[in-house]
Amino acid sequence: MQHRSTPPRVGFFVTCIVDAMRPNIGFASLKLLEAAGCDVEVPQAQTCCGQPAFNSGDDATTRDLARQVIEVFEGYDYVVAPSGSCASMIRSHYGELFADDPAWAERQRALSAKTWEILSFLRDVMDYHPQGASYDGVATYHDSCSGLRDLGVHDQPRALLGDVAGLRMVPLQGNDECCGFGGTFCVKYPSVSNAIVEDKAAKIEATGADTLLGGDMGCLMNMAGKLSRRGSDVKVYHTVEVLAGMADGPAICKPEKMR
Amino acid sequence: MSTARDAIFQAISTANGAPRDADTIAAEAMALIATPDVLRPGFTGQDNLDRFIEKATSERVTATVSHAATLAEVPGQVADYLTRVGLGAQIALQPRAALRDLDWGSVSVHHTVDANEPVAVSIADLAVAETGSVVFLSGPDAPVLLTFLPLHHVVVVGQGQIRRHLEDVFEFVGAGQASQPRNLNIVTxxxxxxxxxxxxxxxAHGPRFMHIICVADL
Amino acid sequence: MKQTSEHFKAHVTAALADPTLKIALNRTTTLLRERRAQVIADFGEYAAAREAAQKIKDHTLDNLAHYLAMFEANAVASGAQVHWARTPKEATDIVTAICKAEGARSATRVKSMLGEEIGIGEALAAAGVERIETDLAEHIIQLAGDPPSHIVMPAMHKTHEQVAELFREKHAQPSNSDEIAALVESARRELRPKFLNADIGISGANFLIADTGSIVTVTNEGNAELTTTPPKTHIVTVGIEKIVPSMAHATVFLRLLSRAAIGAEITQYTTFYNGPKRAGDADGPETMHIVLVDNHRTEMLGQFLRPMLRCIRCGACMNHCPVYAAVGGHAYGAVYPGPMGSVLTPAMSDLKSTKDLPNACTLNGRCNEVCPVNIPLPDMLRSLRARQHQAGLTSGMTRGGLAVWGWLARRPGLYRRATGLAMFAMRVWSMNRGRIRRFPMAGNWTRHRDLPQPELGTFMQQYNRRSRK
Structure with a gap:
């Protein structure tokens, strides 16, 4: 819990995938961060954390993008992203890039230390308890790998969702197993990725839940895309959309006219 | 000596740099296992015998256990076991004096072990409470194959031979010293x-059934 | 086996088209994951033991020359003959020379991955020595003519129905039941006489004990002792990284190995061997040879792959890998499959022919999480990708795509306009159906799943529009 006279200044890193594919997650995040007492800003010069280049082995491009992220965000008290994957890239992996560059390494360490995934930030740093959120449905939860294993995001979303009126949670078998997204993996090895996400979709359907929640748009888009292709009725939302009371719009891969 | 040996040591030295002195290495190695209790399953409140029996008869280890006051009761218990599982009154017996000297009565005893031996009886040198294991050291009166060829293995365990943890077995056989027996078989x-x-x-290839006779006073 | 990792993608296509393989992998990985989870949950000291295991391995690797020399001296004092081999060829030459000197016609063998790595099967065949695999799974794949598909369970790719058919065809007295117990009984009948009549027994070793010169085998079937006791010669082929300082140090690993591999507190048979039979012993071999093999291990010791030498070959990484569980071990086209194999195979061969292996991974981190010696497998696979990139092995498409995207991502204003346009085009293309079934350039995604319809405006566009109001 933060006990400070002035609200913490948070630089919001929307992440490239939420920016492009699901802005609603970004706006839900802003709403929650403000409700939690943060002074939030959205720096204009942000693009991507560099993870696609990093995971493709292109360290030079990654380093360039990492420097950009450091320059843009180092002035804030915290950097918060609605993604365990992108937050973990900055927090856990940037260190590998500047091993031979002491000046940048120091700036990098400072930034990494104050970078958070949003759900763990809301709970662990801001001790936030959602007020008045409600969702009428039965949901199951997928723990995305980077958030879970690099950042220890597991209990926080469940605790936050526990305060949402009308929402019932049911367990998902294999909740901590990869959905097959893997960033560029899903298009480099489409048939393998498909085999994994088919299995995941079957397990999601087997829960009987009407909603799937998670904390990473990449994984959610993969699972929603597969569920949609299978003709499933399961609705897929990012956790912040439900927490912010902004899951009234179309679910991922569902048409807007359902509104 | 061999060029391969030299080349391998040369490559290690390139990767690792100059070797440190043996005492420093030994001290560091010992420090890594200085507090074994934090690295192994604890079972405080359970004595060695209770733990051994619990583990030996567990679903995973699948042995059966009976109790005898002294070695003299062993032949009778073996005869009972043979009757219970429907085997003839013949056993391959570990050629150890303590077993040979017993009065086997109606049970016919031989000291060789056949490829398809139905049942063997042997004394374990030690047992392990932690895992429910029995331990055999090979020797002139302890053939290794006696533990592996028979379909039924009847093992005599003295209560006093049960050690708490695997490490205690190694202390007993003198770990760190040369001239150990050829085989130390830990059988679970x-x-x-x-x-x-x-x-x-x-x-699969060895015994399908194990019966343990726990002897209070070996 | 012949390495065919360069055909990974073709192997994957074949594997995914095989419904029986999917059944076999599902049955096995599910059980192994459940059992491991249970036995680790019951082991309250697991985290401390895992940390100690990592430290012991690191300590041993830091002082590798010291411990190897100590092992050699003690093994020789115990009466064993110690040999050194830099390459698989040197190792198999030593083995076949021993067979020749002994006039051996048959050898029983207990599975060891090092044996597979050096190609001991092919070498024995070339030397005219009949090889009898005694591990049940190795027996199955020897009869089937298959390479192993898993390092602990080499026949993981076979269902019991397939094994039953194989045994009916190949066994002298097959069982007429398909029950797994009956199949095991059939193999017992088949192999029993062969154990006792072999000239040579060949094993690997799970551990080498430096301060006693012992080698250690760990099995559930008891085939190691049946392989290494009756023949007059026992040959051990083992990698130099298997060494630990003492029996007490080995105990830390014994507790972790069986738990990680098969979800058991200990394997049924753990045996420490010290040289050949002693004077007066009732049984045991007359001679014992230990062949210590390098095969790129000292090379790995000097670079970023060093932590890989901690590996104790438990197979937990592959049991928990979503890619392995989808495609099976044969797809990797190498002796070592799965995550650990995707690190070892490039290290033991070359980056180019194994290009797919480090890439065919979602970097989900589960393999590192379940590894009993905490090997950072995902980080090493990522580093291998970086080395591929440096070596110019990445495809032109990927390089070009990354270059354009990277150029744009470094120009935020331009990036915002470009993403805005692209998302607008995608939105129009979606015809307001909510999902997109096909999209230019996104075939690898949309072949299997839908894309969502983007909102009207990217986050940055919408945010800036709102802020201006």
């Missing part, structure tokens, strides 16, 4: 395999 239950669809099946 019966031969099993999970090689087909990960299903656990007993009697």
């Amino acid at each position: 239950g019966t031969s099993g395999t999970a090689d087909i669809e990960a299903k656990n099946i007993r009697g």
Whole structure:
């Protein structure tokens, strides 16, 4: 819990995938961060954390993008992203890039230390308890790998969702197993990725839940895309959309006219 | 000596740099296992015998256990076991004086072990409470194959021979010293395999059944 | 086996088209994951033991020359003959020379991955020595003519129905039941006489004990002792990284190995061997040879792959890998499959022919999480990708795509306009159906799943529009 006279200044890193594919997650995040007492800003010069280049082995491009992220965000008290994957890239992996560059390494360490995934930030740093959120449905939860294993995001979303009126949670078998997204993996090895996400979709359907929640748009888009292709009725939302009371719009891969 | 040996040591030295002195290395190695209790399953409140029996008869280890006051009761218990499992009154007996000297009565005893030996009886040198294991040291009166060829293995365990943890076994046999027996066999239950669809099946190549006779005073 | 990792993608296509393989992998990985989870949950000291295991391995690797020399001296004092081999060829030459000197016609063998790595099967065949695999799974794949598909359970790719058919065809007295227990009994009948009549027994070793010169085998079937006791010669082929300082140090690993591999507190048979039979012993071999093999291990010791030498070959990484569980071990086209194999195979061969292996991974981190010696497998696979990139092995498409995207991502204003346009085009293309079934350039995604319809405006566009109001 933060006990400070002035609200913490948070630089919001929307992440490239939420920016492009699901802005609603970004706006839900802003709403929650403000409700939690943060002074939030959205720096204009942000693009991507560099993870696609990093995971493709292109360290030079990654380093360039990492420097950009450091320059843009180092002035804030915290950097918060609605993604365990992108937050973990900055927090856990940037260190590998500047091993031979002491000046940048120091700036990098400072930034990494104050970078958070949003759900763990809301709970662990801001001790936030959602007020008045409600969702009428039965949901199951997928723990995305980077958030879970690099950042220890597991209990926080469940605790936050526990305060949402009308929402019932049911367990998902294999909740901590990869959905097959893997960033560029899903298009480099489409048939393998498909085999994994088919299995995941079957397990999601087997829960009987009407909603799937998670904390990473990449994984959610993969699972929603597969569920949609299978003709499933399961609705897929990012956790912040439900927490912010902004899951009234179309679910991922569902048409807007359902509104 | 061989060029391969030299080349391997040369490559290690390139990667690792100059070797440190042996005492420093030994001290560091010992420090890594200085507090073994934090690295192994604890079972405080359970004595060695209770733990040994619990583990030996567990679903995973699958042995059966009976109790005897002294070695003299062993032949009678073996005869009972043979009757119970429907085997003839013949056993391959570990050629150890303590067993040979017993009065085997109607049970016919031989000291060789056949390829398809139905049942063997031997004394374990030690047992391990932690895992429910029995331990055999090979020797002139302790053939290794006696532990592996029979379908039924009847093992005599003296209560006083039960050690708490695996490490205690190594202390007993003098770990760190040369001239150990050829084999130290730590046997935990019966031969099993999970090689087909990960299903656990007993009697793969070695014994399918193990019966342990716990002797209070060996 | 012949390495065919360069055909990974073709192997994957074949594997995914095989419904029986999917059944076999599902049955096995599910059981192994459940059992491991249970036995680790019951082991309250697991985290401390895992940390100690990592430290012991690191300590041993830091002082590798010291411990190897100590092992050699003690093994020789115990009466064993110690040999050194830099390459698989040197190792198999030593083995076949021993067979020749002994006039051996048959050898029983207990599975060891090092044996597979050096190609001991092919070498024995070339030397005219009949090889009898005694591990049940190795027996199955020897009869089937298959390479192993898993390092602990080499026949993981076979269902019991397939094994039953194989045994009916190949066994002298097959069982007429398809039950797994009956199949095991059939193999017992088949192999029993062969154990006792072999000239040579060949094993690997799970551990080498420096301060006693012992080698250690760990099995559930008891085939190691039946392989290494009756023949007059026992040959051990083992990698130099298997060494630990003492028996007490080995105990830390014994507790972890069986738990990680098969979900058991200990394997049924753990045996420490010290040289050949002693004077007066009732049984045991007359001679014991230990062949210590390098095969790129000292090379790995000097670079970023060093932590890989901690590996104790438990197979937990592959049991928990979503890619392995989808495609099976044969797809990797190498002795070592799965995550650990995707690190070892490039290290033991070359980056180019194994290009797919480090890439065919979602970097989900589960393999590192379940590894009993905490090997950072995902980080090493990522580093291998970086080395591929440096070596110019990445495809032109990927390089070009990354270059354009990277150029744009470094120009935020331009990036915002470009993403805005692209998302607008995608939105129009979606015809307001909510999902997109096909999209230019996104075939690898949309072949299997839908894309969502983007909102009207990217986050940055919408945010800036709102802020201006």
